[in-house]
Amino acid sequence: MAGNNPNSKPMNLTLKVWRQKNFQTAGKLETYQIKDISPEMSFLEMMDVLNEDLLLKGIDPVAFDHDCREGICGMCSLYINGRAHGPERGTTTCQLHMRKFSDGDTITIEPWRAGPFPVLKDLCTDRSALDRIQQAGGYISVNTGGVPDANEIPIPKNIADKAFDAATCIQCGACVAACKNGSAMLFTSAKVSQLALLPQGKVERKTRVENMVAQMDKEGFGACTNIGSCAAECPVGISLENIAMLNREYINASFTSENV
Amino acid sequence: MSWFSKTFTSSIGRKLLVAVTGLFLCSFLVVHLVGNLQLFKGDGGASFNIYSHFMATNPIIRTMEIVLLLGFLFHIYEALVLTRRNKSVRPVAYAYNRPQDNSNWSSRNMGLLGTVILVFLIIHLYNFFWRARFGEPNMIPIEGTEYDDLYSVVVQSFHLWWYVLIYVLGQIALGYHLYHGFSSAFHTLGLNHKKYTPAIQKFGAFFSIVVPAGFASMPLYFFIQSFLN
Numbered sequence: 001m002a003g004n005n006p007n008s009k010p011m012n013l014t015l016k017v018w019r020q021k022n023f024q025t026a027g028k029l030e031t032y033q034i035k036d037i038s039p040e041m042s043f044l045e046m047m048d049v050l051n052e053d054l055l056l057k058g059i060d061p062v063a064f065d066h067d068c069r070e071g072i073c074g075m076c077s078l079y080i081n082g083r084a085h086g087p088e089r090g091t092t093t094c095q096l097h098m099r100k101f102s103d104g105d106t107i108t109i110e111p112w113r114a115g116p117f118p119v120l121k122d123l124c125t126d127r128s129a130l131d132r133i134q135q136a137g138g139y140i141s142v143n144t145g146g147v148p149d150a151n152e153i154p155i156p157k158n159i160a161d162k163a164f165d166a167a168t169c170i171q172c173g174a175c176v177a178a179c180k181n182g183s184a185m186l187f188t189s190a191k192v193s194q195l196a197l198l199p200q201g202k203v204e205r206k207t208r209v210e211n212m213v214a215q216m217d218k219e220g221f222g223a224c225t226n227i228g229s230c231a232a233e234c235p236v237g238i239s240l241e242n243i244a245m246l247n248r249e250y251i252n253a254s255f256t257s258e259n260v
Numbered sequence: 261m262s263w264f265s266k267t268f269t270s271s272i273g274r275k276l277l278v279a280v281t282g283l284f285l286c287s288f289l290v291v292h293l294v295g296n297l298q299l300f301k302g303d304g305g306a307s308f309n310i311y312s313h314f315m316a317t318n319p320i321i322r323t324m325e326i327v328l329l330l331g332f333l334f335h336i337y338e339a340l341v342l343t344r345r346n347k348s349v350r351p352v353a354y355a356y357n358r359p360q361d362n363s364n365w366s367s368r369n370m371g372l373l374g375t376v377i378l379v380f381l382i383i384h385l386y387n388f389f390w391r392a393r394f395g396e397p398n399m400i401p402i403e404g405t406e407y408d409d410l411y412s413v414v415v416q417s418f419h420l421w422w423y424v425l426i427y428v429l430g431q432i433a434l435g436y437h438l439y440h441g442f443s444s445a446f447h448t449l450g451l452n453h454k455k456y457t458p459a460i461q462k463f464g465a466f467f468s469i470v471v472p473a474g475f476a477s478m479p480l481y482f483f484i485q486s487f488l489n
Contacts, residue, residue, distance in 0.1 A: 016355075029355055082358030108356040115349050180359060180368055182349030183271075213272055222346035223271035225370060226444040232362035241452050247272055248450025254267040 010036040011103040015050060017062055018110045023118045039099035043086060044069060046098055064123040071095040074170030078123055079110040084174035084233040092235040112177035116219045127173045129219040130187055136215035137208035138191040140200050153199050166194035168236040175230035181222030186230035188216050189246035190238045196249050206257035209249040274338045279445035281335035288328055293474045305411025306402045312410045316392060343371045366436040373437040380430030387417060418482035427479040431472035438468035
């Protein structure tokens, strides 16, 4: 078995967990000791064990976001040991396993940090700013009626693949969390690229990018400086190329759209 | 707000201005480096002094000087506005952060590198540009005409070890700034293509080594020469 702890022995860990009562109060890191953690557990299962422990001790359990626990929904978050979704590349926190850690390790667990992602409680953040960017233009107009034939509109395979790659964004917000500038450009660019690449997205193409960038700025996200930490930490591997495409789309739309 | 000011005050619009002015400043670096290579000609500074005189008096160069100043001002102003915005996005910092696992040091420290370059630039302008334009350097006759002897100002300045050190440090900062900035500017302009991006990145790395090394070679050359003579 791959990982730092190949011998499946239970581990004892020190956890430093961000505790915050609600979005109005300041939080701080609390230290908890946790025993007999199986390397086979997922990170979130370890969190469940911690919470059972805390409940028995009469301590309020740690609130954290999670849903599918299959790496596809984008609900889980957590900044683990200084990295969005933890030390393993290309995975969400729910797909991170405790075998990546060693007995005796100290693990620091923090929420996503960004002004537009206010901490609601402990490790839960409000990421609806990303929803509002999506709502500002991340849609297409379609005619109602009969189901169109498959491949009715010819789309080159490489373009379809690029659009699909952009569409795999699960909107978890790791890009914002990992970015030094708290920029949401990888997210926004994935959504813009996905639709701009395809013929179905051409109708709203210019207005879409203008509105989505305006919303992104309005939400208070930072500006990209092409550092690349977003793409490096993205659990689904959204490429930095999308940001170049976003820039291209935005420049083109700004100078050629009829929105004055 | 008009569409124009809306575009250029947006996050992407400001990035665009930083990128365009940055590439313009890169073109200046090439001109400046190539011109100054005349310091190495070994003719006692004759061609360098004639070149300096041309640069200080030619009306096209004088006009470009103002454009260049505007380029610097815009580049710095827009970068400052963006940096201030970006710094305010994360009011509570991470207690534990490992950015070194996912990005380059130079890309994360463009503001710091830019500030070092600015400090260097002020010292550099004060010593050479200011003296050439407003000071009274000694005159030297070259082929019957009197020229300001800026060559001697350069040579004498670079006999001071701490002055050479300032220059070398300034060029190291410039190198790291260019290492990220050059290819990053193309990315910001939306130029990303399978065929051209790898070439742009390679050229950017080459540019970020050769140009600062070329500039740094001048103070080092005259410093070493001061020991040989």
